[in-house]
Amino acid sequence: MKERKAMNRALVSTEVSTKPAPWADDAKVLADVAEISRQQLAPAAYRIDHEGYYPLDIMAKLGQAGAYAAHQDRYGCRYPLALATMTEISRHCGSTGFMSWAHDVCGLYMEQSGNPALLARLDDHVAGITFGGTGLSNPMKALTGIEKMALKAKKVAGGYRVSGTLPWVSHIATGQYCGAIAAVEKGDGSPSHEIMFLLDLDERVTLRACPEFSGMEGTSTWAIPLVDYFVSEDQMIADPAGPFVQRIRGAFVLLQVGIAAGVIQGSIDSIREVEPVLGHVNQYLHDRPDELQAEYDDILARAMTLAETPFDGSKDYLLDVLDLRTQGAELSLKASTSALLHQGARGYLMSSAPQRRIREAQFVAIVTPAIKHLRWEMAKLMNEELPA
Amino acid sequence: MSAQQLKQDSPWRQYICLACGLIYDEELGDPDSGLPPGTRFEDIPDDWQCPLCGVTKVDFELFEKPAILACDKGTVFNRQPGVVIVGAGLAGWSVAEQLRQQDAEIPITLISACNGDIYHKPELSIALSRGFEQSELVRESGVDAAQRLGVRLLPNTLAVGLSPALHQLRTTRGSFHYTKLVLAQGSKPALPAELPAAVCWRVNTLSAWSGLQRALAKGSSRVAVVGAGMVGCELAEDLARAGHQVTLIDRDNTPLSALLPEAAATRLSSGLAKLGVKFLGGQAIRAVEPRADGSRAIVLASGLSIEFDQIVAATGLVTDNRLARQAKLDFNRGVVVDADTLRTSEPAIYALGDCISLDGKPCRFIEPIKHQARAIADAVLELDSEAYAHNAPVIRLKTRSVAIVLHGLPSPDGHWRMVQEDADGLIMEQVSGEQVISRLNLGSPNQSCAA
Numbered sequence: 001m002k003e004r005k006a007m008n009r010a011l012v013s014t015e016v017s018t019k020p021a022p023w024a025d026d027a028k029v030l031a032d033v034a035e036i037s038r039q040q041l042a043p044a045a046y047r048i049d050h051e052g053y054y055p056l057d058i059m060a061k062l063g064q065a066g067a068y069a070a071h072q073d074r075y076g077c078r079y080p081l082a083l084a085t086m087t088e089i090s091r092h093c094g095s096t097g098f099m100s101w102a103h104d105v106c107g108l109y110m111e112q113s114g115n116p117a118l119l120a121r122l123d124d125h126v127a128g129i130t131f132g133g134t135g136l137s138n139p140m141k142a143l144t145g146i147e148k149m150a151l152k153a154k155k156v157a158g159g160y161r162v163s164g165t166l167p168w169v170s171h172i173a174t175g176q177y178c179g180a181i182a183a184v185e186k187g188d189g190s191p192s193h194e195i196m197f198l199l200d201l202d203e204r205v206t207l208r209a210c211p212e213f214s215g216m217e218g219t220s221t222w223a224i225p226l227v228d229y230f231v232s233e234d235q236m237i238a239d240p241a242g243p244f245v246q247r248i249r250g251a252f253v254l255l256q257v258g259i260a261a262g263v264i265q266g267s268i269d270s271i272r273e274v275e276p277v278l279g280h281v282n283q284y285l286h287d288r289p290d291e292l293q294a295e296y297d298d299i300l301a302r303a304m305t306l307a308e309t310p311f312d313g314s315k316d317y318l319l320d321v322l323d324l325r326t327q328g329a330e331l332s333l334k335a336s337t338s339a340l341l342h343q344g345a346r347g348y349l350m351s352s353a354p355q356r357r358i359r360e361a362q363f364v365a366i367v368t369p370a371i372k373h374l375r376w377e378m379a380k381l382m383n384e385e386l387p388a
Numbered sequence: 389m390s391a392q393q394l395k396q397d398s399p400w401r402q403y404i405c406l407a408c409g410l411i412y413d414e415e416l417g418d419p420d421s422g423l424p425p426g427t428r429f430e431d432i433p434d435d436w437q438c439p440l441c442g443v444t445k446v447d448f449e450l451f452e453k454p455a456i457l458a459c460d461k462g463t464v465f466n467r468q469p470g471v472v473i474v475g476a477g478l479a480g481w482s483v484a485e486q487l488r489q490q491d492a493e494i495p496i497t498l499i500s501a502c503n504g505d506i507y508h509k510p511e512l513s514i515a516l517s518r519g520f521e522q523s524e525l526v527r528e529s530g531v532d533a534a535q536r537l538g539v540r541l542l543p544n545t546l547a548v549g550l551s552p553a554l555h556q557l558r559t560t561r562g563s564f565h566y567t568k569l570v571l572a573q574g575s576k577p578a579l580p581a582e583l584p585a586a587v588c589w590r591v592n593t594l595s596a597w598s599g600l601q602r603a604l605a606k607g608s609s610r611v612a613v614v615g616a617g618m619v620g621c622e623l624a625e626d627l628a629r630a631g632h633q634v635t636l637i638d639r640d641n642t643p644l645s646a647l648l649p650e651a652a653a654t655r656l657s658s659g660l661a662k663l664g665v666k667f668l669g670g671q672a673i674r675a676v677e678p679r680a681d682g683s684r685a686i687v688l689a690s691g692l693s694i695e696f697d698q699i700v701a702a703t704g705l706v707t708d709n710r711l712a713r714q715a716k717l718d719f720n721r722g723v724v725v726d727a728d729t730l731r732t733s734e735p736a737i738y739a740l741g742d743c744i745s746l747d748g749k750p751c752r753f754i755e756p757i758k759h760q761a762r763a764i765a766d767a768v769l770e771l772d773s774e775a776y777a778h779n780a781p782v783i784r785l786k787t788r789s790v791a792i793v794l795h796g797l798p799s800p801d802g803h804w805r806m807v808q809e810d811a812d813g814l815i816m817e818q819v820s821g822e823q824v825i826s827r828l829n830l831g832s833p834n835q836s837c838a839a
Contacts, residue, residue: 011501148406148449149404149552150406151406164405164406164447165406165407165441165443167407167441168408168441179705208442210441211440211441222441223407223441225443294553294554295551295556296550316710316713319710320549322548322716323549323558324549326548327558330562330563357514375561376560378560379544379546382548383501383545384576384585384590384593384596384600385586386585386590386595387585387586387587387588387599387603387698388587388654
């Protein structure tokens with residue numbers, strides 16, 4: 001474990017010399033990402049899942065191929081392409097798909113902040129030269145009333161001082177960064193508002209190891225304890241954070257559908273793979289590939305429509321995204337279970353993709369917003385508001 | 389009693405880790421970390437760490453169990469799709485009744501945004517003056533009705549998505565497959581932007597009515613009713629009879645102007661005035677401003693500002709198009725249905741009640757619902773039956789001050805002809821070509837009984 005973390009830190013400083021390609025051609029970006037995923041990521045999936053290998057080298061290559069650019073305004077706000085690349089990545093490794101999502105939304109925060117200091121760092125981020133994740137699990141729940149905000153901030157000259165602990169944040173390491181939100185307290189300790197900032201994991205922060213998870217072990221997930229951590233103007237994403245989060249929430253959740261889509265597609269692939277040899281017995285199973293494919297196509301078609309307008313601020317749009325995300329998680333669970341049943345013993349091998357995808361699908365179902373949070377939020381949005 | 393004893397006697401508390409959600413129970417302690425059972429939170433050393441995620445004591449806070457508001461009464465899970473009905477108002481329950489009457493076996497699932505209790509919505513227009521409370525308006529609880537009809541009821545469950553190609557309905561409590569789907573979602577208040585939902589009551593459901601009823605239970609209040617359509621006029625009279633000071637506000641110069649010719653509207657207006665309802669006609673509302681003391685001021689376009697204790701919006705109804713849009717159902721002010729079979733543009737989906745439109749017109753009355761439910765049940769069960777025949781229902785206003793009965797559906801710009809007029813009432817007709825398309829009878833309650 002210790003060795004692994006040391007190795008990860010070494011990887012962070014990997015210099016990538018080539019300049020990013022323009023990534024203007026959707027088909028080429030998708031083909032390149034698919035090829036890297038198939039040829040490099042798929043063979044590494046066992047190592048990532050089982051040995052906790054944090055695949056920054058492969059992510060750097062994905063970045064150079066344009067996997068993390070499409071959704072950015074400066075690269076054309078092409079959310080359909082962003083979803084498609086994330087699907088290709090997740091199809092071969094759910095952990096890397098999840099980290100790609102985290103990386104994508106971190107870039108989204110940086111760009112949407114409009115903060116020149118963060119915009120100056122964006123090109124390196126998008127190209128996979130630097131890496132950063134997102135610590136918004138707790139705040140997303142806190143802002144909708146599910147739990148309390150973990151980080152607290154106090155205004156000081158030139159910025160804020162932040163204390164508290166984020167329990168598990170993925171795709172981070174010393175020298176990297178992540179988006180974070182803290183609740184600002186007034187002098188008397190009463191709540192004022194929230195701030196959102198890019199948390200630089202420099203020498204002031206000692207990352208703490210997390211307990212072992214049943215999956216996602218290669219996602220470099222750590223607890224971040226902060227004690228009077230100074231947040232400067234240069235790190236500020238939004239102050240106040242509330243309206244900013246409202247604006248990006250649809251895009252944030254929509255991009256996650258790419259992870260689900262990849263897990264589903266990968267599961268269907270696994271089922272079809274054994275059809276020639278096991279079809280004669282597999283015909284007795286439910287959730288057959290064509291059935292799963294039909295629902296997957298339904299999800300994909302809706303995702304691509306919603307991806308045309310990622311910043312639509314209407315209630316109906318957000319509901320559509322939450323509904324899609326929920327359905328994606330539900331189908332991930334169903335498809336991955338079905339894939340294991342179709343593959344039988346060979347799918348149950350520790351080295352097989354179907355058993356890994358079951359844990360990936362479970363992750364899709366519980367990562368914020370989890371199915372239960374999504375349903376809570378949809379109910380909240382749909383219930384009629386009455387006078388108090 | 390010593391401090392020590394006090395400490396021992398107070399109930400065990402639980403503390404939750406803000407980082408990972410682990411609960412520290414004083415009663416159980418954390419023996420693995422050297423805290424014996426019964427260790428009070430304040431006695432835990434500062435360097436103790438959360439056994440799951442490693443944060444310290446300062447990241448824990450007192451845990452109080454959140455109340456579960458959702459109705460989680462047990463439901464029997466049935467994997468057979470069968471019929472899924474969205475909406476447990478009169479329309480939804482009527483379809484369930486009709487189906488069950490003719491088929492004891494077919495699985496029926498009823499998805500309800502509320503608890504599914506059965507009540508008679510028109511009663512909400514007259515219930516305040518009769519001193520009713522919510523429970524007295526419930527005719528049968530949703531749970532009892534579900535049991536009686538062998539229906540799987542999902543209370544407090546909202547339908548969020550619909551994919552006809554998959555026969556899949558998605559809700560806030562999971563996805564459901566259907567053999568046939570029946571939309572009975574009703575309509576919702578159309579609230580203009582100047583009337584914020586947080587300060588304006590709408591009387592469209594029993595729970596919303598109940599909120600208003602409780603707010604008014606404190607005693608005589610100043611109440612504004614915005615919108616003098618049928619519901620607005622009925623509520624204004626009901627509120628006045630219940631002892632409140634009522635102001636009825638409308639953009640048009642007379643109440644019920646969309647239905648009534650001026651001669652009739654004037655009589656309605658004076659009937660309401662006798663009960664103490666003040667009618668403010670020709671008034672657009674600019675804004676509603678909440679006041680610090682809990683009252684609300686209505687600011688009219690003229691600049692005039694009037695203070696009220698409660699505001700009730702009766703500004704019309706619309707059909708929510710969410711599911712129709714997702715499923716790409718034909719929609720025109722309501723879910724478009726075939727006039728004979730109540731089938732929507734999707735073969736396996738039917739709709740009835742307030743959420744539909746026939747020839748581009750919604751029809752939001754009680755009377756047609758039972759016939760529609762029958763037609764849908766017959767179609768779903770593939771029984772031979774007569775086609776549904778839509779007739780414009782007779783409209784009876786539940787205003788006792790001036791009884792109004794309207795046959796047929798008058799055209800807003802059609803000409804009214806006076807048939808009979810005296811001090812007690814009047815009879816008028818609207819004619820298109822040779823045909824009488826609408827007949828209005830307005831008068832004392834006695835007269836209207838004959839209509």
